[in-house]
Amino acid sequence: MAVPRPVLPRLAVTAGEPAGVGPELVVKLAHQALSATLVAIVDRDLLARAAARCGVALVLQDDDGSVDTQPRPGLLRIRHMPLGAPERPGQPDPRHAAYVIATLAEAADGCMARRYDALVTAPLQKSSINDAGIAFRGHTEFFAERTHADVVMMLASPELRVALATTHLPLAAVPAAITTPSLERTLRIVHGDMIAKFGIARPRIAVLGLNPHAGEGGHLGREEKDIIIPLLERLRGEGLDLRGPLPADTAFVPAQRAHYDAVLAMYHDQGLPVLKSEAFDRTVNLTLGLPFIRTSVDHGTALDLAGSGRADPSSLIVAARMAIELLARRDAALR
Ligand SMILES: NC(=O)c1ccc[n+]([C@@H]2O[C@H](COP(=O)([O-])OP(=O)(O)OC[C@H]3O[C@@H](n4cnc5c(N)ncnc54)[C@H](O)[C@@H]3O)[C@@H](O)[C@H]2O)c1
Numbered sequence: 001m002a003v004p005r006p007v008l009p010r011l012a013v014t015a016g017e018p019a020g021v022g023p024e025l026v027v028k029l030a031h032q033a034l035s036a037t038l039v040a041i042v043d044r045d046l047l048a049r050a051a052a053r054c055g056v057a058l059v060l061q062d063d064d065g066s067v068d069t070q071p072r073p074g075l076l077r078i079r080h081m082p083l084g085a086p087e088r089p090g091q092p093d094p095r096h097a098a099y100v101i102a103t104l105a106e107a108a109d110g111c112m113a114r115r116y117d118a119l120v121t122a123p124l125q126k127s128s129i130n131d132a133g134i135a136f137r138g139h140t141e142f143f144a145e146r147t148h149a150d151v152v153m154m155l156a157s158p159e160l161r162v163a164l165a166t167t168h169l170p171l172a173a174v175p176a177a178i179t180t181p182s183l184e185r186t187l188r189i190v191h192g193d194m195i196a197k198f199g200i201a202r203p204r205i206a207v208l209g210l211n212p213h214a215g216e217g218g219h220l221g222r223e224e225k226d227i228i229i230p231l232l233e234r235l236r237g238e239g240l241d242l243r244g245p246l247p248a249d250t251a252f253v254p255a256q257r258a259h260y261d262a263v264l265a266m267y268h269d270q271g272l273p274v275l276k277s278e279a280f281d282r283t284v285n286l287t288l289g290l291p292f293i294r295t296s297v298d299h300g301t302a303l304d305l306a307g308s309g310r311a312d313p314s315s316l317i318v319a320a321r322m323a324i325e326l327l328a329r330r331d332a333a334l335r
C-alpha cells in the first residue's frame with residue numbers, strides 16, 4: 001500500500017518594498033526545492049515583472065488554500081494584493097506604502113488564523129512608509145503591535161546569535177529605553193525561545209554592557225551598575241545562565257564565543273555589524289516572542305541593485321529554511 005506523502009507547511013512570503021530587490025529575491029526563492037508550500041503575498045503583475053527582469057520563468061498560481069506534498073520549484077502560489085501605480089526599481093514611491101502595509105497585515109492575520117504556518121519577509125523601505133505619513137519602525141514592531149506580543153529581534157548565523165535589547169530607535173533614545181522591566185522582559189523571551197525554538201535546554205546568554213568597557217566600574221556610565229548588574233544577579237538566582245555585562249568590544253572574540261549560545265546587545269549597531277560583516281549571506285533575522293514563526297533577510301532593499309537581477313537571494317533562502325526547521329521543531333515538541 002502506498003504511504004501518503006506528508007503535507008508541506010504553508011509558508012507565507014511577503015515581497016516588501018516594490019522598488020527594492022524583494023520581488024526579485026522572491027522569484028529566486030521560488031526556484032528552490034524547499035519542503036514548503038510557498039504562498040507569496042504580493043501583486044501578481046509586480047512579481048511577473050520581477051521574474052522577467054531576472055530572466056527567469058515562473059508559473060504563478062492563485063492560492064486556493066491547499067498544500068503541496070512535494071517541492072515544486074518554479075511554481076509559486078500567489079495571494080494577490082493590488083499595488084496600484086507600477087513600481088520603478090530603485091525609486092521607492094510613498095504611494096505604495098498602503099500596499100506594503102496591507103501585505104504585512106494579511107501575512108500576520110493569516111498566520112494568526114492558521115491560513116499560513118509561518119512567515120518569511122523580504123526587505124521593505126521604512127523611510128518610504130514614513131514619507132507616506134504612516135508611523136512605522138519595522139516589521140518587528142508592526143507584528144508586535146498587530147499581535148499584542150512582547151517581542152525581541154534576533155539575528156542568527158550558523159555561528160552566532162545576537163538579540164537586541166532595543167531595535168529601531170535613535171541612538172540618543174537608547175539609554176532611557178534600557179530599563180529593568182524592559183530588559184527583564186527581553187531576557188525572559190530570549191531564554192524561553194532559545195529553549196523552545198532552538199532546542200537548547202540550558203541556554204547561556206551573554207549580556208553586553210551599554211557603555212565602553214561595560215561602564216568601567218561606574219566611571220564611564222551608570223547603566224551597568226544601576227540596571228544591568230542587579231537584574232542579572234536576580235535572574236541568575238532563578239537559574240538563568242547569564243554572563244556579563246561584557247564589554248562589547250571583546251565579547252565577540254573567538255575565546256568568548258565558546259562560552260555562550262546567544263548575545264544580548266543593548267542596541268542595533270552594537271551587535272548587528274558583527275554578524276553582517278562576517279556572514280551577510282548566511283544570517284537570518286527572526287522575531288522571538290511572536291505567536292507565530294517569522295523569519296526574514298538580514299539586509300535591506302539594496303536600491304542600488306534593484307531591477308538588475310543581481311541581488312543575492314542567499315539570506316532569503318536561509319530565512320525560509322530556518323522557518324521550515326523551526327516549524328518542524330515546534331511540531332515535534334507538540335507530538
Ligand atoms: N528586513 C528589512 O525589511 C530590512 C532590513 C535592513 C534594512 N532595511 C531597510 O532597507 C533600506 C536600505 O537600507 P541600507 O541601504 O542601510 O541597507 P541595504 O542592506 O539595503 O544595503 C547595504 C549594501 O548591501 C548591499 N546588499 C544588500 N542586500 C543585498 C543582496 N541581497 N545582494 C547583494 N547586495 C546586497 C547593497 O547593494 C548595499 O550596497 C532602509 O530603508 C532600511 O531600513 C530593511
Ligand SMILES: N[C@H](C(=O)O)[C@H](O)COP(=O)(O)O
Nearest residue numbers: 138139140141285296298299
Ligand atoms: N534591523 C534589521 C536589520 O538591520 O537587518 C532590519 O531593519 C529589519 O527589521 P525588521 O525585520 O523589524 O523590519
